[in-house]
Amino acid sequence: MEILQRIQLLSEIAAGALNLVFPTRCPGCERIDTVGFCQDCRRMLEWIERKSACQRCGASGMSSQRIRGNACPACHNRNYKTTQAAAVLKYSGPLVPAIIRWKYRNQEKLTAVFAELMVDWITMQAPDWWEKIDYIVPAPHHPSTVRNRGFNPPEEIAGIIASRFAIPFLPRILFKIRMTAPQVRLKGDERFANLHESMHVFDKSMLEGKRVLIIDDVMTTGATMNECARAILCGGAEKVYGLVLARQSDSH
Ligand SMILES: [Zn+2]
Ligand SMILES: [Zn+2]
Known part of the structure; x- marks a missing residue:
């Protein structure tokens, strides 16, 4: 040749x-x-600055007076289990059609694009996390949802982030043990009630005294993140942090 x-x-x-x-x-x-x-x-793309966001639900764009005790007004009366939860981008602009293509039209290749955005954000805004985190765990979907979709978005993205920061990845420790009504039809506190005790850790020996970062794709009230954190803490972990790709406002 x-x-x-x-x-x-x-x-x-x-x-x-x-x-x-x-x-x-x-x-x-x-x-x-x-x-x-x-x-x-x-x-x-609207990046969220960690310092000016609610530390419980990741909501951004609030003045320092409105964020009391690191929580926005909507979070003052909620008993969040996460030590801290953050979002990388607002669910707005070109991110919206991109996430729809990724999750609902099965454009799995977009996982790498989103993972790189999250890696960039972590590098700039949360470099301190990596000394604190023992494991990365993806927010779970029910197995039938994963089967229907053909892939599991949070698991794919969390796997890339774990390998980029050389943090052990535990994709099979947290499970959704019952189907729940779609969160999108529910409001605020109903979302928390809908998910209550819907997740379970199967191997508690792994988590004893550990600090875990949960990765998910989109967060609205933080109910899913909170339920993940509850189950992980029941599994013996010391602290749970949360990070999502996009923060959707509650009014959606
Ligand atoms: Zn909040
Ligand atoms: Zn474009």
Whole structure:
């Protein structure tokens, strides 16, 4: 084979491999020939600053007077189990169609794009977490939901983050033990009641005295994160932190 043909072949293989990992359309606006979000969409992503967000539900954009005891008004009367929960981006702008494509149209390749956004946020805003965390655990879905969808978004994203920061990953420790009504139809406190005792840790010996980071895709009231944390603490863990890709406002 001629050397130029070899180079051509190798570059096609490399492009094919890249295409397996990263999509070549922008997940926000579907512009072609971009890796991840295009520049225009990237500029519209709304990053959440950890310092000015509620430490319980990840809500952003509040003045320091409204955040009392590190919690926003909606969280003052809720007994959250997480030591701290944070969100990387607001569920807004080009992130919305991108997440819909990822979760509901099974564009699994977008996992790598979202994982990199979360890695960037952690590196900039929460570098202190990595000395504190013993394990990363994904928020679980019921097995039938995973079967229907064909993949498990929080598990995929958490696996990439764990490997990037070399933190042990436990994808099979926390289980959803009963189906629950879709959270989207419920309001505030109903979401917490709907999920109560819906999750369970099967191997408690792993968690004794450990500090665990739970990773999920989208957070609204923090009810799912809270139920994950309750089960992990029942399993003997010392502290639970939470991180989600996107924070959706309660009014949605
Ligand atoms: Zn775009
Ligand atoms: Zn809050």
